[in-house]
Amino acid sequence: MTNQSGKKVCLLTGGSGTLGITFCQMYAAHYDIALVYNEHQPKVPSQIIKLVDPLSPAAALPENRQAVFAIKADLLQEEDRQRVVEVTLAKFGRIDLLVNAAGCAYWASMFDGDRLYESFLDQFELNAFVPLRLSSLVVEKFWKNRLDENRYYNRSIVNVSSTAGVYIYRDQGQSVYSASKAALNYLTMHMAEEFSIAGIRANAIAPTSFPRLISTESVADGIYRLAEGSPNGKIMVLDVTGESWL
Amino acid sequence: MSGEPWKIPLSHVLYQRRWQACQEPFPHMVAYEVFTPDFYSWLDSAYGNLLALGLSETPAKGQFSRNISNYDVYSIGLSPDTPAPFNVFISRPWHDMLANLVGIGTTGDVNGGFHHHSAGSKSGQVHNDLNPGWFIDSSDPTQVNVAQNDLCVYTSGKTGVEGLQVHQAIRAIAVLFYLHNPPWTGAEGGETGLYSHQAQPVLNPDKTIPPINNSLLLFECRPNSYHSFLTNRTSPRNSIIMWLHRPVEDVLGRWGEKSIKQWKNGPKNSKS
Numbered sequence: 001m002t003n004q005s006g007k008k009v010c011l012l013t014g015g016s017g018t019l020g021i022t023f024c025q026m027y028a029a030h031y032d033i034a035l036v037y038n039e040h041q042p043k044v045p046s047q048i049i050k051l052v053d054p055l056s057p058a059a060a061l062p063e064n065r066q067a068v069f070a071i072k073a074d075l076l077q078e079e080d081r082q083r084v085v086e087v088t089l090a091k092f093g094r095i096d097l098l099v100n101a102a103g104c105a106y107w108a109s110m111f112d113g114d115r116l117y118e119s120f121l122d123q124f125e126l127n128a129f130v131p132l133r134l135s136s137l138v139v140e141k142f143w144k145n146r147l148d149e150n151r152y153y154n155r156s157i158v159n160v161s162s163t164a165g166v167y168i169y170r171d172q173g174q175s176v177y178s179a180s181k182a183a184l185n186y187l188t189m190h191m192a193e194e195f196s197i198a199g200i201r202a203n204a205i206a207p208t209s210f211p212r213l214i215s216t217e218s219v220a221d222g223i224y225r226l227a228e229g230s231p232n233g234k235i236m237v238l239d240v241t242g243e244s245w246l
Numbered sequence: 247m248s249g250e251p252w253k254i255p256l257s258h259v260l261y262q263r264r265w266q267a268c269q270e271p272f273p274h275m276v277a278y279e280v281f282t283p284d285f286y287s288w289l290d291s292a293y294g295n296l297l298a299l300g301l302s303e304t305p306a307k308g309q310f311s312r313n314i315s316n317y318d319v320y321s322i323g324l325s326p327d328t329p330a331p332f333n334v335f336i337s338r339p340w341h342d343m344l345a346n347l348v349g350i351g352t353t354g355d356v357n358g359g360f361h362h363h364s365a366g367s368k369s370g371q372v373h374n375d376l377n378p379g380w381f382i383d384s385s386d387p388t389q390v391n392v393a394q395n396d397l398c399v400y401t402s403g404k405t406g407v408e409g410l411q412v413h414q415a416i417r418a419i420a421v422l423f424y425l426h427n428p429p430w431t432g433a434e435g436g437e438t439g440l441y442s443h444q445a446q447p448v449l450n451p452d453k454t455i456p457p458i459n460n461s462l463l464l465f466e467c468r469p470n471s472y473h474s475f476l477t478n479r480t481s482p483r484n485s486i487i488m489w490l491h492r493p494v495e496d497v498l499g500r501w502g503e504k505s506i507k508q509w510k511n512g513p514k515n516s517k518s
Contacts, residue, residue, distance in 0.1 A: 041453065043266060051264045054277070055257060057347045063264065 007032045008153065009092040013075060014101030016040040018211065023220040028066035034088040035068045046070040075102055075130045085137045096153050097227045098138050100131035101160040107173040120176050127180035131159045132187050143198050150199035157202040158226045159188045163239055166206050185235055192233030203231050207238040214238055252337035259285040271442040271452040274465035278458065286460045288331045293426040293484060296360060310362045318367040324358040324488060326392045335488055341390045344419055348466050350492055353415045355381045357393040357400055358488025363436060363478050369448045370475040372441050375420045375467040377507050379491055383411040401509040415491035416506060417467040424457040426484040436478030438463055448474050457483050469505045
């Protein structure tokens, strides 16, 4: 099965964030990308945004040839999660890579009032539940019963975690965020084990703060290497000291 | 202020020539790093000099003042004498570039101004800018025809000079250029909200355009080009706004007479 361009198809959440945009800029030539965003339209060429040269508006710009397919969705809603997968399959006919990059972070001390506790469910839902649910929907709607095909196309899931899910940073107020990312790491291991029956790999990337401490490009590159390599059930940790694996 | 026409080729001052043409909630364009760092620095510095003249609560020529009714802003109007570096905005190449970009036949008439919203300014109202404007007839097609409100009131065409030939045109393209603002972090407010419907609450836009320095928003003025200034909670917001115009007949033929939003309260300036 191939889509019209012949490129592999990537379903990427967190589309309006720095990482989503950078990934598109770096790898839109390699993948047909279905880019999921919520509030802010992603600033990359798509069916809703085209780049033009103001001094030569009729000129064909090379960037527009790699336009992504932008999908507005609230991933906290089940109907939107279902729609994202269905629309991607309707548009491209296949999904080869799922990158769960949407997330949220609320940092506060346990002594700072109720906001931390009020944020608990939201952080766990977007950082842990949504990647799990979206992965299961792609399996259910497309990857199930395609073992040979999945292996041939090296299909996989990459979950964007954080070093906060691996290490305990003191005095940062990251308790709930850290726990939600740790949950995502463990869920990734279980996805790797359970989805391997369908020929699907699952890995996580756990970067430190970007672009403040490491480059966003290095994180996008890590996602690409996880997707195009062969690891399964691994966590790629990207810290200021370099890259390590768990 | 007084000045001479802009003479530097636009290709020498435009920087990031990848402007985003967006479709939702209505066709518009957003551009970042519009001008070269050197030229933007000149604009920023000159804008700061204007602000240093202070804010006036009553209309005062050449000084930021309260001269737009029902709109929480201090402004200075563009004029044919607007000096460098701001005269790039009233230059024929800039005008023609924008008209060509949007694909509209324009009249060459331009109105606009410098806008300063002090921190805590109120949000505006959701509106579409499809308004008429009056201009003195121009005899020089090589230059743009900048509104001269002191000789011909932009909103009514009233003139105190006997025999002065004037004409009406309709706003065709609105441009907001953001400059001389604090670094944008997302918490300041002061964005321009874009809406699908006029009845939407002003604080619930479909899309927001942040006032990032050296960026611009432009759109064709049409019946559904709903937009508004959003309250700036913590920092001032500064911008240059301008409108290109098109013949009245174009709008009548395309959207009908009722589409034109006539000014309600007699002679006054315009808002966006």
